[in-house]
Amino acid sequence: MKDPLSEHQFAVIPTIVSGNQETVVVQFLKTATELLKQAKTLEEIQEVWQKLNALEALSKKFRLSKEVQLDATELRIRIERRLGEMLSQINQSREGDIKNQNQNSVKVNLDSNDSKSIRSNLSFTKNEWSKFQQLASTPHEVFEAVITDLRIEAAINRQTALSTPRILRAIRSQQKKDSEPLFSPIIKPSDNWNFSTVQYARIHEKLGEDRGYIPGEIYANCFWYYVKPGDLVIAPMAGSGQVWRVYEARKEWMGQHIYDFKLKMFDLTPRGKYKDLITQHDLTKSFPVINPDYIIIDIPYYGMVAQQYSNKSEDLANMALENWQIAMTTIAKNCAAVQQTGTLCTVISPNYRDVAKKQVFMVTDIIRSLWELAGYFLYDKAYSSRRIQQNQTPQMARMNNQAKANHIMLTDITEVLTFRRV
Numbered sequence: 001m002k003d004p005l006s007e008h009q010f011a012v013i014p015t016i017v018s019g020n021q022e023t024v025v026v027q028f029l030k031t032a033t034e035l036l037k038q039a040k041t042l043e044e045i046q047e048v049w050q051k052l053n054a055l056e057a058l059s060k061k062f063r064l065s066k067e068v069q070l071d072a073t074e075l076r077i078r079i080e081r082r083l084g085e086m087l088s089q090i091n092q093s094r095e096g097d098i099k100n101q102n103q104n105s106v107k108v109n110l111d112s113n114d115s116k117s118i119r120s121n122l123s124f125t126k127n128e129w130s131k132f133q134q135l136a137s138t139p140h141e142v143f144e145a146v147i148t149d150l151r152i153e154a155a156i157n158r159q160t161a162l163s164t165p166r167i168l169r170a171i172r173s174q175q176k177k178d179s180e181p182l183f184s185p186i187i188k189p190s191d192n193w194n195f196s197t198v199q200y201a202r203i204h205e206k207l208g209e210d211r212g213y214i215p216g217e218i219y220a221n222c223f224w225y226y227v228k229p230g231d232l233v234i235a236p237m238a239g240s241g242q243v244w245r246v247y248e249a250r251k252e253w254m255g256q257h258i259y260d261f262k263l264k265m266f267d268l269t270p271r272g273k274y275k276d277l278i279t280q281h282d283l284t285k286s287f288p289v290i291n292p293d294y295i296i297i298d299i300p301y302y303g304m305v306a307q308q309y310s311n312k313s314e315d316l317a318n319m320a321l322e323n324w325q326i327a328m329t330t331i332a333k334n335c336a337a338v339q340q341t342g343t344l345c346t347v348i349s350p351n352y353r354d355v356a357k358k359q360v361f362m363v364t365d366i367i368r369s370l371w372e373l374a375g376y377f378l379y380d381k382a383y384s385s386r387r388i389q390q391n392q393t394p395q396m397a398r399m400n401n402q403a404k405a406n407h408i409m410l411t412d413i414t415e416v417l418t419f420r421r422v
């Protein structure tokens with residue numbers, strides 16, 4: 001190969017740069033690019049790499065423009081990638097030859113004898129070869145994206161430099177990000193919110209914690225589908241704070257799309273390990289915050305939880321149907337009074353079947369009409385199993401048999417009703 005950037009020419013750079021330094025270095029960079037295109041062997045590419053190192057050092061020594069310095073570094077890193085590619089190609093073709101000669105497969109790596117002999121003719125260290133091969137094994141799009149990003153960053157910020165270790169670090173973190181799933185399996189793609197394994201399970205009192213009936217996954221899905229970045233979210237019946245547990249763990253179920261919003265919790269009877277974060281408030285009196293972007297209410301399920309949370313008369317769990325309806329009418333109006341047009345309010349509730357009395361209560365229909373009367377329309381609906389009937393306990397077996405004997409189904413589906421303020 002004819003070398004226009006000969007030793008002689010190269011040696012005169014220091015004197016030339018004292019004159020029209022920048023133009024000369026730019027010209028040498030162009031020449032190096034051409035040389036690289038023509039180079040066929042590792043030795044020829046190594047020569048260009050050595051010259052590039054010298055140009056890079058000179059551009060820094062003579063404080064040439066950042067642009068020229070970055071051009072030199074970028075070209076040197078591209079040469080390193082090329083060296084890595086060539087070494088891999090040589091290894092692969094030798095591996096193929098050996099395989100052909102011998103049926104036993106032989107893996108050639110950086111420490112194989114072949115590879116060692118190739119490297120012994122060149123002046124790179126084992127560590128440098130390893131870096132070159134890492135650069136070479138990076139997919140084209142990833143390498144180009146990373147080098148462009150880091151170059152822009154280095155051009156803007158005087159403190160950051162473009163370098164091979166930085167490029168390799170950025171490639172590794174990009175690849176780690178790419179290997180993470182795009183979306184969490186906790187977030188359901190349809191309105192069937194059933195969870196075969198529950199990550200945020202019912203919190204058992206026996207274990208020293210408090211209860212939370214719904215799988216926390218329901219909160220995660222509500223947040224995902226109804227909450228925007230920066231929203232103010234209110235859970236006015238937060239109970240033992242399952243909603244907070246899910247909110248805190250949002251990194252787990254938001255996957256690569258994590259965003260922030262504010263959550264405030266209230267309850268008539270705050271309890272459990274998040275008690276200190278929950279403010280005591282009776283929702284039948286008023287709504288505790290103005291202008292919430294989103295309200296999520298996990299109400300006491302009508303007819304199923306009397307005396308479970310407290311023995312207070314204002315506790316919806318302890319109310320007979322008539323008082324329950326009056327209280328829910330007031331709650332719907334209290335929500336409507338503080339919400340702006342277009343904001344959302346979710347109410348979570350199953351229907352209720354009294355197997356012994358053979359009565360069916362269409363609770364979710366009642367909720368819908370109360371919220372519509374208060375100034376909302378039904379915007380969305382999802383369904384989720386309460387995962388109660390699956391419990392294989394003797395008590396559950398008795399209840400199931402009673403339901404069948406009385407021709408009245410038990411309730412196992414929770415409806416997640418989301419209303420939009422008119």
Ligand SMILES: C[S@@+](CC[C@H](N)C(=O)[O-])C[C@H]1O[C@@H](n2cnc3c(N)ncnc32)[C@H](O)[C@@H]1O
Binds near residue numbers: 238270
């Ligand atoms: C189904 S539980 C919510 C459980 C909650 N998901 C958790 O993580 O524990 C219903 C909650 O409504 C609360 N509650 C009942 N009546 C209320 C009222 N009038 N005002 C505010 N909260 C009330 C109860 O104290 C109970 O915690």
